[in-house]
Amino acid sequence: MADTDRLIICEHCDAVYEPMALVAHQKASCVRCHAVIQRYNGLSIEQRLALSVTAAVLWAFANVYPLMNIRLQGLRNSATLWDSVLALSQGSITFIALVTAVAIIIAPALQLLLLLWVLGHAYGNRRAPGFALCMRSLEALRPWSMLEVCLLGALVAVIKLAGLLDVLPGIGLFALAALSLLMIRIAGRDIRDLWDSL
């Protein structure tokens, strides 16, 4: 019975499988419910750590620099991610500002901090202090991190305003675009591999 540890259970239908060795671009699906149960993941710990550091820098850029600048008859204005959160925080609708802050600033920041902490220690081939808590938090944060939605939202906002006034995308928007793509790669569930490799 000690061997059950390495078995894979399909989270969508409880079917049990022996793990398989996958090569690049391969994934294994459950024969009963067709959900993906195993996916090839080509990233080493070093690569993950490097990408996480890059993402942290991009996060800083995306938050410090304005996403967009607009001009209307000689007047200028620009907005950062935080400005957008503040724009929602007026009066009775403040709660939605909190949800937005979590979705586009706080959750990604926490994900990155946890990744850097966990991977930084994994680089030295040891489990970080509070490893289990960090890994559980990463799982809990994932659905609430919505950077890619924010990117699409920014693009829609550009087009919405382009008819009324001059819109210039800012450095923040490019950083956000790169960051949201990176997050898909590094903050996915394959970070669970650390449980086996450490």
Add this chain to the structure above:
Amino acid sequence: MNGPPLDTPPQASDLNLCLCHSCGLACDMTDEPDACPRCDAALHRRKPDPITRTWAYMLAALVFYIPANLLPVMNTQMLGNGADSTIISGVIEFWQSGAWDIALIIFIASIAVPGIKFVVLTLLLVTVQRRSTWAQVQRAKLYRLVEVIGYWSMLDVLVVALVAALVKFQALSDIEPRPGILFFGLVVVFTMLSAMSFDPRLIWDTQPCEETLDEVASH
């Protein structure tokens, strides 16, 4: 009970195993542990009260869906002329100005996606409660679809936030958020909670075997 046919994999309950939702470990349930021995997350053979919680969150979302669509989400002031816009009026505006692609994106994210979530979750709940064996693979796929599209409805909230943060030229032109956007955000949050509370394994629990029934009832 005879062993399952060769092409069907064994079930976790047959082997007395339980999947840890946090780290993916197959946990041995011989000693009935409460938590995963590896990551210490709570272990459940099925999510706690899946059907009740999914219904509750979904009905709450459905209630918020009404003000979300009826109340204005945004107010645009242009040279002293103010106009409230709702989600659907935003879509129509884009459509009429020729930007059908943007109109379509907003329509899908803001109106179609929540609508699909309500229909799919209701369908899943009703069929699971009837222990139906109808189209199990397709229903399993529907659930995964709902999980994937979950947060894209936040799109409109983020568009309003950005636009309101940018256009602040006092008398000349000013855009402000309106309460509709709060209800809209609540619809997204509650439909996400609803989808997370549902347990897709229930789709396959069609045999009213004592153990699973007790498991579902006792949690």
